[in-house]
Amino acid sequence: MLETLPTIERVPGFRATGVHAGLKADGALDMALIASHSPCVAAGVFTTNCVKAAPVLVDMEKLAAARTGYRAVVVNTRCANACTGQQGIADAHEMAQATAAALGCDAAQVLVMSTGVIGTYLPMPTIRRGIELAAAALGDDWEAAARGIMTTDTRPKLASLAVTTADGGRCTLAGISKGAGMIAPNMATMLALVVTDAALTPAAAQTALTVAAERTFNRIVVDGDMSTNDTLLLLANGVSGVALESPAALAQFQAALEAVCRKLAQDIVRDGEGVTKFITLHVAGAPDDAAAHRIANAIATSPLVKTAFFGADANWGRIVAAAGRAGVRVEPERMQLWLAAGECEGRPDAALRLFAVGMPTDYQEAQAAAIMRQPAITIWLDCGLGAGAATVWTCDLSHDYVSINGDYRS
Amino acid sequence: MLETLPTIERVPGFRATGVHAGLKADGALDMALIASHSPCVAAGVFTTNCVKAAPVLVDMEKLAAARTGYRAVVVNTRCANACTGQQGIADAHEMAQATAAALGCDAAQVLVMSTGVIGTYLPMPTIRRGIELAAAALGDDWEAAARGIMTTDTRPKLASLAVTTADGGRCTLAGISKGAGMIAPNMATMLALVVTDAALTPAAAQTALTVAAERTFNRIVVDGDMSTNDTLLLLANGVSGVALESPAALAQFQAALEAVCRKLAQDIVRDGEGVTKFITLHVAGAPDDAAAHRIANAIATSPLVKTAFFGADANWGRIVAAAGRAGVRVEPERMQLWLAAGECEGRPDAALRLFAVGMPTDYQEAQAAAIMRQPAITIWLDCGLGAGAATVWTCDLSHDYVSINGDYRS
Numbered sequence: 001m002l003e004t005l006p007t008i009e010r011v012p013g014f015r016a017t018g019v020h021a022g023l024k025a026d027g028a029l030d031m032a033l034i035a036s037h038s039p040c041v042a043a044g045v046f047t048t049n050c051v052k053a054a055p056v057l058v059d060m061e062k063l064a065a066a067r068t069g070y071r072a073v074v075v076n077t078r079c080a081n082a083c084t085g086q087q088g089i090a091d092a093h094e095m096a097q098a099t100a101a102a103l104g105c106d107a108a109q110v111l112v113m114s115t116g117v118i119g120t121y122l123p124m125p126t127i128r129r130g131i132e133l134a135a136a137a138l139g140d141d142w143e144a145a146a147r148g149i150m151t152t153d154t155r156p157k158l159a160s161l162a163v164t165t166a167d168g169g170r171c172t173l174a175g176i177s178k179g180a181g182m183i184a185p186n187m188a189t190m191l192a193l194v195v196t197d198a199a200l201t202p203a204a205a206q207t208a209l210t211v212a213a214e215r216t217f218n219r220i221v222v223d224g225d226m227s228t229n230d231t232l233l234l235l236a237n238g239v240s241g242v243a244l245e246s247p248a249a250l251a252q253f254q255a256a257l258e259a260v261c262r263k264l265a266q267d268i269v270r271d272g273e274g275v276t277k278f279i280t281l282h283v284a285g286a287p288d289d290a291a292a293h294r295i296a297n298a299i300a301t302s303p304l305v306k307t308a309f310f311g312a313d314a315n316w317g318r319i320v321a322a323a324g325r326a327g328v329r330v331e332p333e334r335m336q337l338w339l340a341a342g343e344c345e346g347r348p349d350a351a352l353r354l355f356a357v358g359m360p361t362d363y364q365e366a367q368a369a370a371i372m373r374q375p376a377i378t379i380w381l382d383c384g385l386g387a388g389a390a391t392v393w394t395c396d397l398s399h400d401y402v403s404i405n406g407d408y409r410s
Numbered sequence: 411m412l413e414t415l416p417t418i419e420r421v422p423g424f425r426a427t428g429v430h431a432g433l434k435a436d437g438a439l440d441m442a443l444i445a446s447h448s449p450c451v452a453a454g455v456f457t458t459n460c461v462k463a464a465p466v467l468v469d470m471e472k473l474a475a476a477r478t479g480y481r482a483v484v485v486n487t488r489c490a491n492a493c494t495g496q497q498g499i500a501d502a503h504e505m506a507q508a509t510a511a512a513l514g515c516d517a518a519q520v521l522v523m524s525t526g527v528i529g530t531y532l533p534m535p536t537i538r539r540g541i542e543l544a545a546a547a548l549g550d551d552w553e554a555a556a557r558g559i560m561t562t563d564t565r566p567k568l569a570s571l572a573v574t575t576a577d578g579g580r581c582t583l584a585g586i587s588k589g590a591g592m593i594a595p596n597m598a599t600m601l602a603l604v605v606t607d608a609a610l611t612p613a614a615a616q617t618a619l620t621v622a623a624e625r626t627f628n629r630i631v632v633d634g635d636m637s638t639n640d641t642l643l644l645l646a647n648g649v650s651g652v653a654l655e656s657p658a659a660l661a662q663f664q665a666a667l668e669a670v671c672r673k674l675a676q677d678i679v680r681d682g683e684g685v686t687k688f689i690t691l692h693v694a695g696a697p698d699d700a701a702a703h704r705i706a707n708a709i710a711t712s713p714l715v716k717t718a719f720f721g722a723d724a725n726w727g728r729i730v731a732a733a734g735r736a737g738v739r740v741e742p743e744r745m746q747l748w749l750a751a752g753e754c755e756g757r758p759d760a761a762l763r764l765f766a767v768g769m770p771t772d773y774q775e776a777q778a779a780a781i782m783r784q785p786a787i788t789i790w791l792d793c794g795l796g797a798g799a800a801t802v803w804t805c806d807l808s809h810d811y812v813s814i815n816g817d818y819r820s
Contacts, residue, residue, distance in 0.1 A: 051734030051742045083727055083742060085769035118727020119770045228731045303713070303807070317493055317528020321638045324461030332461045332493060359495035360529045397713070399809050 011172045012197045013239035015138040018148025021130025023078035032148030033134035035072040040235040042070040043205040045213040047230035054081045054088035055112040067202030071109040074099040078116040082228040091122040102135035146176040159263035163256040165249040169242030171198035175260045179268030192232045199238030209234045216261035221300035221394040274398040280378040286388035291328040293390040298326035306397030314368035316354045333358040334384030344378040421582045422607045423649035425548040428558025431540025433488035442558030443544035445482040450645040452480040453615040455623040457640035463492030464502040465522040477612030481519040484509040488526040492638040501532040512545035556586040569673035573666040575659035579652030581608035585670045589678030602642045609648030619644045626671035631710035631804040684808040690788040696798035701738040703800040708736035716807035724778035726764045743768040744794030754788040
């Protein structure tokens with residue numbers, strides 16, 4: 001049984017905070033620290049970009065060496081510590097070292113995340129001061145932690161769930177994420193951390209996280225760019241004593257983890273740079289699931305489709321054209337395209353069919369326009385070829401996206 | 411010897427015009443007709459989109475049936491005649507038939523092109539009227555023809571060259587193109603037509619055009635979208651009597667054709683929707699040419715890179731990050747990135763190196779910013795891995811792109 005928690009619940013054994021270290025000029029929170037009093041099993045999913053930031057390389061190395069014993073994650077904004085060579089690696093290690101010193105643990109027990117501008121070095125005195133402040137402030141302030149990892153995000157992103165397993169155990173999950181730009185089919189400038197008091201083996205934790213990422217964070221598209229810094233971490237401290245040993249209990253945990261990740265991922269789209277519309281895009285009837293995902297990504301990354309949504313223009317031909325160039329065989333005569341207002345998890349009940357048997361239907365333009373003016377819109381594209389399906393969550397492309405990214409550094 | 415012609419030269423045997431048929435509400439030219447008094451060898455390169463517009467399907471069918479005997483190309487704007495099923499096919503055939511009737515030839519001798527909104531039917535009475543007007547107006551008005559194919563283009567695109575071959579023959583080429591949006595790595599909502607009075611075999615014409623397209627039109631990126639209607643046609647009427655029989659003469663013709671296509675393609679980028687900057691992007695040192703092209707396309711289609719150019723922000727980390735996610739192996743430690751003002755055909759002489767051995771160089775930000783403020787910028791990215799190279803021409807992503815595409819249909 002999943003229980004959506006009204007606020008971010010204290011996950012037993014974890015403390016969190018966010019502080020203003022001095023990285024952001026406006027006094028906003030710019031670093032976050034999350035710590036567990038008992039050692040955690042850790043799992044991670046990282047950017048597949050060949051150009052990986054120093055904190056990604058350092059975390060990957062740590063997780064390759066050990067999957068247990070983790071005590072903390074420290075995060076900074078404003079500087080991605082990417083394209084910074086050996087100095088960047090040394091700085092990431094020093095960030096973990098300073099955190100370990102402040103918490104009284106070992107540097108090997110601390111994971112690091114950075115987000116911000118690529119190609120600048122971490123201002124280490126500021127980072128060290130932030131770590132001191134954060135260690136002193138550690139408490140139950142998940143909202144501050146969520147705020148402390150924001151870049152161009154306009155609001156903090158948090159999710160929390162409790163699960164009562166079939167075995168009668170109860171465990172809790174809580175997570176934070178940040179996104180906004182560079183959000184792509186394969187992870188994004190997206191940092192996310194989920195903690196739980198469930199007890200997981202390292203292998204179970206990694207499998208659960210990899211599957212959840214594939215179904216949630218890897219299904220969101222803001223602009224099609226992929227960052228050097230994308231990181232999703234899971235820390236499980238086992239404090240609940242719920243061991244998730246039965247397949248049923250593990251499946252319940254998986255569902256809860258995916259629900260938390262889905263909320264964190266969708267919130268990244270909702271708060272995407274300049275976003276005015278949230279689009280749920282279902283592709284069905286593709287030759288296989290991978291083909292459906294490729295088609296969905298081609299549509300979701302199309303600037304012409306995204307600007308049409310911004311303009312509330314039911315210019316569905318752009319959707320069909322994007323599907324046609326996805327690099328997957330489609331046949332326009334077999335395609336059918338529906339549009340519906342709102343967020344529909346599956347095929348919308350009350351949808352307007354715009355295109356079928358290779359031609360426009362006789363829909364009323366006014367009806368299509370009314371749907372396009374909604375803040376949430378669902379697209380259902382049936383390729384009519386097979387059983388492959390995929391869902392992607394995406395958004396429009398607005399003037400504000402251009403403004404935000406035209407002067408991000410200035 | 412190539413001879414750039416000061417104006418569009420009359421290509422012997424060809425006539426051209428553009429007319430206002432009534433498709434555009436503002437009275438602008440909206441159809442074009444190009445005709446040859448003697449039959450032409452024809453070659454074509456078409457969109458690889460699975461969703462192909464009716465005129466594309468009709469032209470492909472005609473060219474599959476016959477490569478010789480063509481007399482005319484008729485073009486309309488405002489309606490792409492795509493996603494229009496059997497009615498669309500019938501309309502495209504009727505467009506050729508009406509043109510043939512007006513010119514006194516056979517429908518099989520007429521090729522058709524359409525550009526505009528997807529998913530609407532051709533207004534055939536208006537089209538028929540336009541054909542009558544155009545046939546009556548046929549003359550040497552290449553500029554009117556270039557204007558008659560414009561959609562969101564802001565200016566007509568023409569190119570013309572004369573070639574004196576090693577054999578002493580002289581032939582002429584002239585071409586028109588339109589672009590503006592939906593311009594992608596593999597063709598675009600791009601229509602282009604090149605005519606010549608050289609005598610070519612069907613096989614030589616197709617080979618020359620395919621090679622030229624690969625090196626020119628397939629190297630431009632405005633927004634990464636690919637249209638249902640992309641068409642590049644070559645008509646050769648042989649009136650000059652220059653048969654291009656020697657390999658040297660054929661190579662000279664190929665060079666001239668590529669020069670005409672490069673000008674027409676680059677003009678599409680320069681006049682791309684909302685474009686304020688023209689970017690020449692060279693990728694060198696890739697494992698092979700295909701990898702270099704993939705890396706160049708990843709950079710050229712990145713919204714974050716494009717908005718940084720719009721904002722004149724030398725945020726080079728976005729270029730490196732885009733290269734890293736191209737799906738091709740790169741190693742940041744081996745990459746070097748240079749920036750230069752202006753359009754450089756090869757490696758810029760006076761370039762600013764921003765990134766090397768995995769780290770930022772000690773360049774001056776003011777110097778980088780000064781380059782970024784130029785209307786034309788060249789990027790040189792050396793991957794340091796091999797001998798693969800590719801050049802792509804692209805542009806920035808501006809507020810005007812969003813405005814133009816947010817209300818294209820309204």
